[in-house]
Each structure stands twice: as structure tokens, then as C-alpha cells.
Amino acid sequence: MRLDVSDLHVRFRTRSGAVHAVNGASFAVDSGEIVGLVGESGCGKSVTARSIVRLEDPGEITGGSIEFGGTDLTGADDRTLRRLRGRELAMVFQDPETTLNPTYTVGEQIAEALRVRRDPDDQPFLRELFAGVRSRVGSKRTRKRVLELLGEVGIPRPEDRIDDYPHQFSGGMRQRVMLAIALARRPSLLIADEPTTALDTTTQAAILERLATLNDEYGMGLLLISHDLGVVSQLCDRIVVMYDGVVVESGPTRELLSSPAHPYTKALLGCLPGRSEPGETLPTVGGSPPDGSPPPAGCVFVDRCPFARKDCREDSQPTLNLEDGRTVRCDVSDAREADLETMRVATAADPIDGPGPDLNPGDRGRTAAVAVDGGVETDSPTDSTADPSGSAVDNPILELEGVTKSFRTTDALVDRLLGTAERLTAVDDVSLELRAGETLGLVGESGCGKSTLARVIAGLESPTAGTVRLDGEPVDDVDSRRDDQLADVGVVFQNPGTSLNPKRTVGESLAEPLLEAGWGERRRDERVEELLSLVELSPEYAGRYPRQLSGGQLQRVAIARALAVEPAVLVLDEPTAALDVSVQATVLNLLERLQRQLDLAYLFVSHDLEVVRHVADRVATMYLGRLLEVGPASQVLSEPAHPYTAALLEAIPDSEATAGGAGLAGEPPSPTDPPSGCAFHPRCPMADDDCATVEPTWETVGDASSRCHYADERADEHDEN
């Protein structure tokens, strides 16, 4: 059945006025087609999706129509909606943590969907009353069907898992269960709202592949919503780009990606770190994202568009039909024809999105100037932090030697006394070093121990075995570090929303480390201003509270705080994972500039290989707490000598619209009971008997080293190719 959204308007009434989330979006999904809906957060894509299944509450649809198989959903009654939701329209939400009911087994929840499909109108009250008492997977036929569905979405050994509760599943597996619930209804259209955003790259690849197969087999239409152009391009037939509640461009994937017409699409594509050379400044989208105020008379993108003309502001832009089925909402031919290179130049001239929307243009210019001057002036960290014997450049600032960290999995007193408690080894015998001015990328799937390692280095955990050396001196956790050792390491956390105290202003938060370091009030105030300009924020941000800032601005503040006492090492734990692609680009640029200016060493923890490829000089791959491969980024990420690194690379959704890689089979084994021999052997495509028994030693391959029996052979293969 065909879905046809035309001129949809949705708004939310809030105490501070109406928020206009969708302002006339129009697009269509043909039956059996895969359409991607992309845009930054806050552009209205999720609200659009929810409106289609009529879950827009507490928002309200104020105009337009949503036609699905000939029915206008905006005016449909409950009965019609129930039938459609039960049989034709299904939705998968973003967060698999919260979308499954924790009190029912997964089999039960799938069976419920099956029953709703059988008769969507028959929901007798009495039966619902006893719903929790009686199992729905009792009947053989239902059980068989549920097992089939679980198998279909790729859950291994479904008969063992059908009676498990959601908490016994990992995130990826839960998302598969959600998919099974959606598929139980054999929908003709599946709406997937950021289905893989909360998941690892490897799991994401597997889920996307599953979606593609299902589309193939059942001719199920798919509306895939994502902020990640890479994900969308891999799967979709067509892409719809949304901005401020309006569709700005749509068209077939290949054409839209190879020659985007709307400046916004160009800007979004340019932001992807994979599209730029490593180390190069990323193009950014200037200005700040829309804030839900009533749509302007002219083009929605005008404030951030480098090609904006005077009349763009007043005249609404017509939707133009280009060749090969593309439509674009931009009347400026220069803008449409500009290629990505020109965009790069155009956006580079634009001040980066530091100052908020409420600053006047004069302020904006001044901030930029201060940022440059102030930055250069403060560029003298040598006096307090750097080692006096800093002339020996070769000495690593940070050294890890056989660092191991394990946790008890239970706190039970009996286990503790008997010493029978299982131990989870999160970090296992890791040795690394980090030098000034260098960026070390630490990659791996979630649960591999990379964050724990970062915490050990920061001093939030003390290692169970091995030593961490700062400037050649062994250190333990923060409580035992000297002041200068504390000052040496700055940490930036993943989620900027929680890493700043909500009850303190930005200025107070920035002054905290200085206060602890014993700075006087006057010097503190000066330094706070200096730090703000260093991260390209205007001084007035000092008086604001974290809730008044956007995610990107918060992360800048968090970076500024980490830099407050002039550290030599910055530990960055997934610093851009919680941010939009466009904001990510500005933060990465900022980090790049700061590193050059202040000669910082970065430990960059990330699961996103594209980002790591962009920022890192060296890369270390981690699996089940162990390092599997370490070497220069250029070598490891192009000619990986370890099959695990190769698998991670294959899982990257490719924005060049190639077929998805084979991906990595299965899930990481439990770290409480790691496999014998090579930890990776159960999932390794090239493992043999040796791998299961003998733990591989470090093999040197070129400038890198790899822990694989077959590292040399792989290297030879690369040479032949």
C-alpha cells in the first residue's frame, strides 16, 4: 500500500508558546519501497513518523493529509486506526531498552502482536483482565509461529530464548525482538525510527541487512528514519531530506548522494568525517539548528545557507523537479549547482556555530576574533604543566604497562569470604603509550572495555594489576594522585548533558577545577573567559545554566573544563557519540585545532571508525578487554592485519551506496567466561583449531602489530592486492 504524506503540519502547545515541529512536509512511500528520511535532530522527522501511525500526542496535526492505501489517517476513527496498526502499519522505535515491557517474556509480547493481527477489533475486556495470568504462547500453533518470527529476525536458537525476559537480551537482540513484533503483523509498511542509533556499528550492520532481506522477501515498504546519511544510503531506494519540518530535497539515493542539489544536503554530506581526508578541517553547517518557532516566510534554511540571496528571506522557495525524479526546494541555481568543494570553501568562511542564536552579528564577529587571539596567547602551557625535561620528545606522557582491571560480579558476602565470586575482566593486560601531540584512537564494540580503560587512565578506577605512568611516574587513582598529576589529565565524557552540574552556571563549572587548584578569584574569572573563547563561545555563556545550551555547546563547555588547568593528555570517551553529524563536525574541528594550539595528546575512545580514521594518528583495537591490533591509523584502517579490525571496518555503513558488508556474526561472548586461545576465535571467519587453544602473540606487520596467528598472511594478501 502506498503512503502519501502531503503538506503535513504538526505543532505542540507548550507553556512558552506553540512549537512548530512539522511545517508542510510532503513525501510518498510506494509499496515495497525503502525510503530514508534524514535530517538533524529537531528537524521534525520523528514527529512525522509518529504522526503517520497517529501517535503524535501531545502534538496535534493542524493541516495536511496522510493517505495510506486510500484512507486519510488524519481523519480516521479509532476502529480504522486499530485495524491498520494491527495489520498494515508497524513501527519500530529507537530505544530498545524502553520499548519492550520488562514484565512479559519476549515470546508473550510477540504472541500478543499475532493475536492483534488475527482480530484487531476483538479486544474483550474480560480477556484483557486476565491477560497477565494466562500465557499467550500456550498453544502449539502460536508458539511455532513465534519461533519462526524469532528465527526470521536472526535470533540464534529461538527455542531457548522464547521464554526469556527482555532484560536477558542485549540491545541488538532486543531491537530484533521489536522487529519480530512489528513483523508479526505482516505489515505492508514498516516505519523504523532510528532503529540502529543506540546500537554498535557491527550490530547495526546486521539489523540493516535483516531489514533489507525482509523488504526483499515480503515486499514490505520501509520508511527508515535516521540522522546518519551513511545508514540511509546503504539501504534506501530513495532519500527524503528534512529541515525544520519541511522536505528540502528528495530523490533516488544514488543521484541524491552523488549530486545533491540543496545546500543543506550538501552541508550534511560534507560533515561526514569519512568524506574528508584525515586531519583535514571538516566542513560544517554554520548557524544553529531550527528551534521550532513559526516557520519564516522565506526559505527555512536561509540563516545557515552560504548561498542565500536577499529574496530567499522573503519568498517561499518553490519545489523544483529536476531530472531523474529528484525534487529540491531551492530556487537559487548557483546553490543547486555548487559542488561539495565549493560548499567547503563557502562554509569555511562562515563563523562556526559557537555563539547562540540570540547574539547580534557584531558580537559574533568579535567572538571569532577573540577566539583566535586568545587562543594564541594562551598557547604557552609550558610554564606549569609540561615536564621541565620536555626536550626529550620521545618520552611518552602516558604509559600503560600490562594494565588489568577486573570487577567482582557479585557483592554477596558469602562469595566474598569464600573467594568464589566470579570476576569480570574488563581490561586485560593492556600496554600502550601516548606522546605529546598525538591522537590514539581506541576502538571496539560496546562492552569491550574501552571505557573502563579510559577510566583507569583518568584515575576513576585503579588497575587490578599493571601500572599507569604519567610523565614516567607510576600513578594510581585520583585520590592518591598529586595535584600536578591531576592537572595533567583532562577527561571529556560521552554525554555532555550529564557531565555538567545542572545547578551551576557554565562559569561556575569552569571555575571549579581552578578553585581546587587554588587560583584566586580574579585569575579564575580571567581564565574562564579565556577558556570560553578557546572553545569559541562568547563570554556571556559563563552566566548560563547547562539546560539553556544545546548539545554541541555543552560539549564545548565540557572540553573547556577539561582544559582548565592545562592538561597534557585529554581522555575523550566517545565525545561525539551523542551529537548530530553536523555538530560532531564542529566538535572534531575544535579538537583538532586545540591539539595543534596546545600540543595535547588525545586518547580518543570511539566505536565509530569513520571518526577515528579522521582524528587518530594511531589506532588500537580492543576486544573482550584485550588489545588485538595497534598501529598507525593509515595502515590499520586500510590494511588491517587482524580479522576483527577488518570486520569492524566492513560494518561501517557506506555512504557511497555499496552493498553492506557481511558484518560480524553473533555477539561478543560474555567477559566473565572468555573463550580459550584467541578471544576472537568463536566469531572469526579464518579461525582454526590452533586459534581455539593457543593464544596468539604480538606479530609485527609493517609499522603495526597484531595479535593474530595469521597476521603475516593477511599482510601478504594486502600486498598482493
Added chain:
Amino acid sequence: MSERHADEHTWRSPDAVLEWLRERTRSQFAWSLRTNPGVRFGGTLVCLLAVVAVFGPLLSPYDPTAQALEARLEAPSLAHPLGTDALGRDVATRIVHGARVSLALAVAATAVRVVIGTTIGLVAGYLGGLVDAALMRLVDIQLAFPGLVLALVIAGVLGPSLRNVMIALSVVGWASYARVVRGNVLEVKDRPFVEAARLYGTPRRRIARRHLLPNVINPVVVLATMNLGTIVLTAAGLSFLGLGAQPPTPEWGTMIAGGREYLRSAPWLVTAPGIAIMATVIGFNVLGDGLRDVLDPDHLEERERRRS
């Protein structure tokens, strides 16, 4: 409470204070405070009570304790708006003086409860381990005793007096504060901003004061407001039983106790203090309810969703 944790820099000059106040009253928080019906109604009632307690005694022409036997049990009139009692004392004057006694007692007892409870909850939640276990068992013990009975025993052992009622009411009832604070501390203490504070070497005591306390204090404020009403009620109850304020101290509970013999002939003797107690309790409870809506946005959002 954000006022209390205001930036110390802003206290430099009167202008700065004014500016800061203006900013405050314009903020979202102040706005929701002003527009919340619970805060408005309860707040008005409580403010009215406070004004009466502070200024009422200054305006009244009568002495609350001096006997005037020639004017016994007079019905409400212009000279005595709420009549007089068995000893000829003006009931209105005694109510007004009683408000002072009741409110002062409630505020003092609540303050003691809040300080003890919050400190214990903060320490237990933040330090964890053995300290936590020990302190929380103490809390369990306290909660296992019925509050009023324990207060009765304490007041009985120490002898009947207003001061002893205050002591009795202070040592019971802090346990719920400890529980609430500890629960919130457990949730907040692992947030990255607390870890960030550890990273730049903040001593534990300062982490507790600057990073934990401001983030866990909201429910304490709500609880304390509601508690003020309960304490007024309990104190009146103890006085009614003869364990609290002793005659001739003007206290609402004692007044009811003294007036119950004349329930038929002079109903104003029990009605007036009864209504005073009721108004106080309702005022504090409604204010507390409203404060919860304002201070706990999640809770409010939920309610709005249900309403729409």
C-alpha cells in the same frame, strides 16, 4: 532553593543583587512558581499565617494570659471577635499568640529533622558500604516506631513542657528525610559531573556540598513543607493530651482541651483553634503539593500528559 546556592559573586553591590533578583523573577522557575495554583493558594495561606503570627500580637489590645473574670464566656462581639474563654481571656488574641507558638515549634522541629535527616542520608548515600548499612539500620529502627507514640513516650519521660515536645518531635521523623536524600544521592553520585569533580581533585566533603546537595534538595523542600503541617497537628495533639504547652500558655491544642467542657454553651472555644489548626495544615499541604509540581518537572509532565 536555587536562591540559597546563588553565585557568591553576585552579592557585590546592591545593583547586582537587584539585577539578579530581576533575572530570577523572570526565569521559568519563578514563572511556574507564580502560576501554580497550589503554590498560590497554599502560599497565600501560609504567608497570611506568618503575618498574623508576627504582627498579630503587636496589634491586639488584650493580654493573652491575664484573666478577666467579669467577662467570662462572652459570645463573639465587636470587642471580642471570637469571644472569651472561661477565664475571660480574648480568644482571638490567644489564637494569634498560639500561631506564634505553633509555627515557631513547627519550624524549629522541622529544621532539626531536615538537618539530621539530610546529613545522614547524604553521608550514607555517598560513602556507601558499611557506613551506609549502619546508618540505614538506624533509620529502619526509627521508622519501626510509630512516630506519635515515640513522641508521647519522650514527652512523657521528659515531663510535659513545650520544649520537651519540640525535642520529642525533632528526634522522630528525620528518617524519611534520610531515606529520600540517600535514594537521590545514589542516583546522582555516579553521574559524570560528580566524576569530573573527582578528577580535578575536589575533596569529598566539597563534592557532597557543592555537587550532590543542590541536586538532591528539591524533594527535601517538598517533604519539609508538608511536614510543617503535620508537626503543627501533632504538637497540638500532644498539648491537648496535656503533654505539651501548659496553661496559661496560649497554644491551640491546650485551648481546645480547655474549651471542651463548654462545647455546648461556648462552641467558639474549640471551633476557633480547630479552624486555625485546619487552615495551617491545609495551607502547608497544598503548598507542598504545588512545590512538588514545580520542583519535579517529570512528575508535572506526566500529569499534563494525562490531562490532555
